[in-house]
Amino acid sequence: MTDVARAAALLRAAYETGKPVPPLRGEVLPTGDVDAAYQVQQAQVVAWEAAGRRRVGAKVGLTSAAVQQAFGVFQPDFGVLFADMAVPDGAEIDRGRLLQPRVEAEVAFVLGADLPFEQVTVADVIRATDHVLPAIEVVDSRIAGWDISIVDTVADNASSGLFVLGDQPRRLSDVDLRLAGMVLEHAGEPVSVGAGAACLGNPVHAVAWLAQTLAVAGAPLVVGDVVLSGALGPMVPVTAGASYEARISGLGSVRACFEVGETA
Secondary structure, rough: OOHHHHHHHHHHHHHHHHOEEEEEEOOOOOOOHHHHHHHHHHHHHEEEEHHHOOOOEEEEEEOOOOHHHOOOOOOOOEEEOOOOOOEEOOOEEEEOOOOOOOOEEEEEEEOOOOOOOOOOHHHHHHHHHEEEEEEEEEOOOHHHHHHHHHHHHHHHHHHOOOEEOOOOOOOOOOHHHHHOEEEEEEEEEEEEEEHHHOOOOHHHHHHHHHHHHHHHHHOEEEOOOOOOEOOOOOOOEEOOEEEEEEEOOOOEEEEEEEOOOOOO
């Protein structure tokens, strides 16, 4: 069994058993080999699609300069979104779906046109965006204790879990995302704050990076895709039974509500 196949099998087992696995770097995958990590991610995507899961978009991770420094990388990463990862605004999230959940507030872009270009401009993204929404990404890790490197998180579909979208769309022209302030609240108290500028300077930049990266890889973003553009502030560990509400200026709010009981 190749390193890629072994890593993919370990991650699939974590999904199936609900038990995290030790870090992949060094033991299963070469430390720092991001290309191998993306091969692991793609192997899982192929298996998931063969099992009937429907791809609905993509997410961008590592959009914060501080987080990039912590990982020793100089660009974001990405993962794939599937329809069964979407949770309605305010709906209770089953604890059994997650291992080690954390939440972060983001801006979601919904595309009204394809982005097939290998050189993507901000103007291309603006023109292709049908609307934007406030979002909460429920990030999760199949790696024990969140002991992750860039290799671990990329292989693990960029530490994807679930996502919650607001239901009041806004036109991109109606909001300045760079200056959009964000507060994520639990029980009425702020637990994370930030702004659009924390996401590669502007969430539009993150989408442009993703569109170009995927086009070069031969899997471009297409009309209807949902893009989670990256965190606007620090991610927060989930407390069982808690509700989290993200408010983003100009976009409104969105809630992620967790079932009472253990979450991991």
